[in-house]
Amino acid sequence: MKGILRGAVRAVQPVFAGALIAAAFGLQAQPQDVLAPAGPQAAHIQSLWNLTVVVCSIVFAAVLGALVYVLWRRPRADISALPDLSVHMKPESAAMRSVGGAVVASVLLLLLLIVASVLTDRALAHLSLRDALHVQITANQWWWEARYDDEQASNVFTTANELHIPAGRPVIFSLRSNDVIHSFWVPNLHGKKDLIPGRTATLQLQADRPGVYRGQCAEFCGLQHSFMALRVVVESQAQYEPWAQGQRQPAPEPNDESKQRGRDLFLGTSCAMCHAIQGTDASARRGPDLTHLASRQTIAAGTLHNTPDNLARWIRNPQQFKPGANMPATNLSDDELKALVAYLVSLS
């Protein structure tokens, strides 16, 4: 019996997962999957999900079975006969037994789900936090800021929309919001957690399987809610360390005339009003930190691949891709834009 159930769950799951992914991302194959846990937290949540699917499927099948039986069984009386009202005069012991049995079964199954839910919650709280990495996430309309904390102030660095975390090491996320309610959700790693303005939430997780996982804001937060994604790159400690070391460095100096001009444009026009590039005078924090922009795979919170062409089109008119985003269009001339992109692409 148990084997059959497990088989049924396996058969149903890909359909669910496929429908979810297709609904959320169109045809784009993205590694965002509730049913492919990459760490202990997501695995706990998945086993609760499995149990719930099994229990609900059994109940659904039983109810449908009862309905089909009632429709299928032969009427006891002749169609032309008068209604037999004598059943109302005596107790209906058989019906009482069926209804009573169903009520008891429902209560027991609900209790089972409650107990399983409580146990899952407890299991989630049992993650060992020894030697944990602290990351502060701040949600904005519509992008994510990540600040990697360290006891040594000089080791703190800020990046945006793309997190790297070492595999097998617990991570504590402090979650804040700068404007409206957002929700942090990387389905392969953990459940959702809301970011409420003025409050700090925490989320503890651990990723064991290296890979790239997609996260998504899961609380409607305005026009571009659907384009508020983040990438979480899980890699070995040996790969993570050099990355973190690189992020701590200030931006590389421009090494030719075009990049030099791009940097002057960045600092002299509207870019520097919102963005920061460490190592230059630009230190505003209203938009993503661009110190190591070229090291990221996507721009605009997972909206576009990070290519020079996309970067140019995005700077020219962000509203074309994310209408309502807080970044305004720029009216730089073509060669100014080219110089600016040349500089930004060099920020590795």
Added chain:
Amino acid sequence: MNHRAMLPLLMAGLAFSFSACEREQRVFDPPQGAASAPKVRLGSLQPGQPMGTAGEKAPSLPATPYTFEGNAFAVSQGKRLYRWFNCSGCHAAGGGGDAGPPLSDDRWIYGGEPNNIFASIAEGRPNGMPSFGGHIPEDQLWQIVAYVRTLSGQLRKDVKPGRGDTLQASPPEASRQPGPPKGGKAMDGTEAR
């Protein structure tokens, strides 16, 4: 009530809701004005790295005033930018003034009309007001202008922001009453114009 009596009511309701649409209309592709340096810079103080120097010639005030005065969305964007671009650093969060003159009273040293305020932000003013022309795109400048005018209660009540993203000690802009704009004295006591 018969159906014929319902019709004018229905029309009135529709007209009412259409006016609300305009109030909330969001324009994401505004006409691209010059984000270039303004004709006149009255001070050398600028955010970021200076582009153009004081007194340099280039187009300044937009030929046609392009304002967001009737649009609630643009005014709240202006409120956001007022904080983002640190207008609040000198003029205080509610416009009460600190190092810079207050914006919530009825005194306007350089004029309280949208064009005057636009010019003050774009060109800068003596004694500390930086010149933001070229650093803030024109449509965002207009949003800030619209918001600055709500600080002294000059816009329609239904477009003024009723709340803020952060804690606010002063009453919301929506409940401020307009006073007639007057000329005023500059910070150092000299009479402007």
